[in-house]
Amino acid sequence: MKADVCTARGRPREFCPDAALASALRVFWSKGYEGASMTDLTEAMGITRPSLYAAFGNKESLFRKALDLYEREKLDYISTALDEPTARAVAEALLRGALENQMAQDEPHGCLGVISSVACGAEAESIRAEVLERGKTAKSALIARFERAKAEGDIPAHVDVEGLTGYLFAIIQGMAVQAGAGVSREDLERLIETSLMVWPSN
Amino acid sequence: MKADVCTARGRPREFCPDAALASALRVFWSKGYEGASMTDLTEAMGITRPSLYAAFGNKESLFRKALDLYEREKLDYISTALDEPTARAVAEALLRGALENQMAQDEPHGCLGVISSVACGAEAESIRAEVLERGKTAKSALIARFERAKAEGDIPAHVDVEGLTGYLFAIIQGMAVQAGAGVSREDLERLIETSLMVWPSN
DNA sequence: CACATTATGTATCGCTCGTTATGAAAGCCG
């Protein structure tokens, strides 16, 4: 049980797992879980099938690791947005952060979470459940933030906070749908401007 | 060439094509184009594979016919909404119509168009293109309606009509994502109330 | 150097997919 921690025995691997995982993330991001075949993945990652299975388990395990990477590196704008001083600033940071995430150059358009929660087949059911679970925690955090804003008088008293959160989530998810559908960045910026224009204030 | 129009020669078919198509629509609606297998479809339609191919061509052709049926019977709320007298009434009719469509009892939750435009694989590319095309025409119609509303002083002069249309579309698409993700009807109603509360007025 | 250990490349597994060939069954017409 007490294994030497510094010795790497056996033949060393010839690829970087982090870089390979990043490539896999791009494939899942653009094609979805079921739409990404093992051939797509291995070709993008530059490794053979057995290497992939040895390093990442199976397809589902690889997807979860890619989802972790996605949350850590691409969805960090969400937690930073919650630190904005006003509810309006939180909403603006979320909308603009989502735009950058969904329309980044050299990255697939759209949102991996939305793609994975919409698609489809039977094998992806546990994947879907996990993605939905992660989305729920994000929504809870946003509700808590807006509750605080309401207590601070930052949101009008007559506003339903949970309704407002679901409303803002819907705009972001709708943006993801449109980004994946090929809508231009300029159009999404106008969408955001409109959202901010109608944002409830005192 | 001049065939008798009233004589049905040969063995009569033992199923109703319209009912079978309606069943197929429900399968596509809940599982998406690629998520729906021919086994799923034939079982739901109550017919065998060769009967399906003889009556509807192939899977893609069946999907297009189902999409036609969906637009005709489930998306009719869109064209009726455009007849509302004010821009706000149009928006409200669209939102409430979308809710009824996406959360109808005994029907799959979500929107077939959103599901089909998000998913995924390579074989569905031509399907995706067709769905996006139909969505564009709906968006154009809504833009034209809001242009008229703006000319009638029904929408504030400072509002960007195309931005407003994309914004409203995003809310509806986001609602579809949430409906497919299992959000309750009550939550979507609160989402709609919030959307109507912030709708721009003079 | 021989050994244990780990990674690699090839080739293949069983399975499901969409699609179709085949022949029997059921209805009209003469």
Add this chain to the structure above:
DNA sequence: CGGCTTTCATAACGAGCGATACATAATGTG
């Protein structure tokens, strides 16, 4: 009844899927 036409059910096709068995190659250890 015998020909003609269309639909039915069974069974199978080739292709692609995710996942692996196997032998080989490359490292550290005794």
